Amino acid sequence: MAHFTKATSIKDWLNQRLAIDKVEKVMASEYWIPKNINFLWAMGMVLVITFVLLLVSGIFLLMYYQPNVDLAFDSVNYTIMREVDFGWLWRHVHGVAASVVFLIIYIHMFTGIYYGSYKKGREMIWLSGMLLFVAFSAEAFSGYMLPWGQMSYWAGMVITNLFSGGSLHADGLVEWIRGDYVPAQAFLDRFFMLHVVLVPLAIIGLIGLHFGALRIPHVNNQDGEEFDFDAESKKYLDGDKAGAKVIRFANDFMAKDMMVVGIYLVFFFYLVFFHYDFAMDPVNFDPADGLKTPTHIYPEWYFLWSYEILRPFSTNVGLIAFAFAQVIFVMLPFLDRSPNAVPASRRGLFKYWFWAMLIDMIILTSMGKVPPVEPFGSIGFYAALTFIGLWIILPFITKMEKKV
Amino acid sequence: MKENSRRGFMGKAFGAVAGIGAVGSLVAMKKTWDPLPSVKAAGFTTLDMTIYKENELVVEKWRGKPIFILKQSADMLDTEDKNMSKITGKTTAEMDKKRLIKVGDAHYLVCIGLCTHLGCIPGYTPEEKSFLCACHGGMYDDTGMVTKSPPPRGLDIPPFKIDGMKLVLGEEGPEYKKMKETGITL
Numbered sequence: 001m002a003h004f005t006k007a008t009s010i011k012d013w014l015n016q017r018l019a020i021d022k023v024e025k026v027m028a029s030e031y032w033i034p035k036n037i038n039f040l041w042a043m044g045m046v047l048v049i050t051f052v053l054l055l056v057s058g059i060f061l062l063m064y065y066q067p068n069v070d071l072a073f074d075s076v077n078y079t080i081m082r083e084v085d086f087g088w089l090w091r092h093v094h095g096v097a098a099s100v101v102f103l104i105i106y107i108h109m110f111t112g113i114y115y116g117s118y119k120k121g122r123e124m125i126w127l128s129g130m131l132l133f134v135a136f137s138a139e140a141f142s143g144y145m146l147p148w149g150q151m152s153y154w155a156g157m158v159i160t161n162l163f164s165g166g167s168l169h170a171d172g173l174v175e176w177i178r179g180d181y182v183p184a185q186a187f188l189d190r191f192f193m194l195h196v197v198l199v200p201l202a203i204i205g206l207i208g209l210h211f212g213a214l215r216i217p218h219v220n221n222q223d224g225e226e227f228d229f230d231a232e233s234k235k236y237l238d239g240d241k242a243g244a245k246v247i248r249f250a251n252d253f254m255a256k257d258m259m260v261v262g263i264y265l266v267f268f269f270y271l272v273f274f275h276y277d278f279a280m281d282p283v284n285f286d287p288a289d290g291l292k293t294p295t296h297i298y299p300e301w302y303f304l305w306s307y308e309i310l311r312p313f314s315t316n317v318g319l320i321a322f323a324f325a326q327v328i329f330v331m332l333p334f335l336d337r338s339p340n341a342v343p344a345s346r347r348g349l350f351k352y353w354f355w356a357m358l359i360d361m362i363i364l365t366s367m368g369k370v371p372p373v374e375p376f377g378s379i380g381f382y383a384a385l386t387f388i389g390l391w392i393i394l395p396f397i398t399k400m401e402k403k404v
Numbered sequence: 405m406k407e408n409s410r411r412g413f414m415g416k417a418f419g420a421v422a423g424i425g426a427v428g429s430l431v432a433m434k435k436t437w438d439p440l441p442s443v444k445a446a447g448f449t450t451l452d453m454t455i456y457k458e459n460e461l462v463v464e465k466w467r468g469k470p471i472f473i474l475k476q477s478a479d480m481l482d483t484e485d486k487n488m489s490k491i492t493g494k495t496t497a498e499m500d501k502k503r504l505i506k507v508g509d510a511h512y513l514v515c516i517g518l519c520t521h522l523g524c525i526p527g528y529t530p531e532e533k534s535f536l537c538a539c540h541g542g543m544y545d546d547t548g549m550v551t552k553s554p555p556p557r558g559l560d561i562p563p564f565k566i567d568g569m570k571l572v573l574g575e576e577g578p579e580y581k582k583m584k585e586t587g588i589t590l
Contacts, residue, residue, distance in 0.1 A: 154524065158539070161523040167556060169590060176434075180443050182468035190437070291463055291470045293525035295538045311540055315521055315556040372541040 028250035032233045034221040035245055042260035043108040049261050050101045057093040067192035069185050072148035073287045092276040098140055099279040102302035114354055116341040117220040123333040124213035130330040132206045135199055142195035149284030154297050156183040166316040182290055224342030296371055304368030305361050312381035328391050338398035346404055349397040360386050448574035453507040461528040463517060466562055466573045470517035470525055475510055480546050502588050503547045508569055515548045515559035561589040
């Protein structure tokens, strides 16, 4: 048996058994963050906080929600909203957070793209982040099924139909996913399971991987500067805090991080209390009806860009374009052939590529929301072509880029 | 060395047993997700075809799916749809006969009322004798043929059997089998 001495304090007792001092150093006080970063670097912590809000509000919703096609709608809209004290709070926190989390994810992603934070040893951060995006998408979709309103039902119908693969006509696969010919009890039950157990477990695991992937390459900085983290942290520990280019994760960096989180939470709870309706589609306040399609089916705003890439084409071409849009961001570290891991503003043509991509995604998002009539149909069509085109030219323009 | 090879053997033996177990559990997991027998056996729908009125869409239900019944009027059968002919190169009358079901002396369109694009329910406009799917703007004529993309094919016809003036959905009669063989429906 290892040697233990009589503890001098509770801390010492814990230290002997759990090495809490060492854990604290590794996780916080000697985890080094560059100084030259801005508020965009706080989005990771904002996402953590939002995920916690989703988890806590979800636990309370779970206590009254009924995953049954006859009861689900009323358990949400009557029991939780009217009977349960503060039930409305959990629902609105959950709904608003589910929507806002994607806004922050997109900001987080585009920050990474702008500053080249997916290159030179940071590829695993990007890949694990994209896996998180997929897991969050699955979580959002499965959660959207649960109130069993009209939009739940029809979104479930349309999205599961995507798995028939167009002309492949894999109806067997679609029925297998649904457990029925149409979304019904088996469908609601399994998506409930996915939403409350399987996908959240995957998300928690992936968050661990995402953080782990950050340890060795460290956080990027806004100048694309390469640091010797060992030398800089030694400078800091030796007392030259002003000269060192790094600071401690906690409490130094966390102080600023939590400041941004604080501002974010003011905005967040403003939405929860006064504008929760933006995250609650009015159509979904009608109970699911398999014999009546809502006049206009559209996904939540965060899926609109990829939906718009599906929409203007014929079925098969649309599905291929959609599949392309779903996976192509994952490939970014390998499609960007330039060795420069610096901000886009210093990268020649990539600067224009970045802004073109951002604007194109915004156009796709807005066109996905409006009915498929002219001129919106054509705008959406060309925006979808632009999206695909931008990805095709990316390897060529980055290959030509001069080394900075 | 001897020790190592013994460990190696034990590792491989465990791997083999675990592999068989993993495959077995995957089979069980797949089968658990299959539609239940009670769902699969979900009955047959019998329709009395005498009650329908010409050019008036009625929506019935079969296995949870909406079924469109549209009794054709004389002018619907005769009208030359120029738009349609342009796409298929065939006259509408030719196509009509193939897609419609004759019960007694009347012709009916009987199809699954889900857009073949992504499964929304198209709406019917009697004046224009046309179906419009609001989701992505697909259109079908009064026999369920596509007149405007994105739908990849006409509205699907459910398995049916003609029984006097009745139509049994879910059973495959000779007329349905012929439609399937000739590729009228999937």
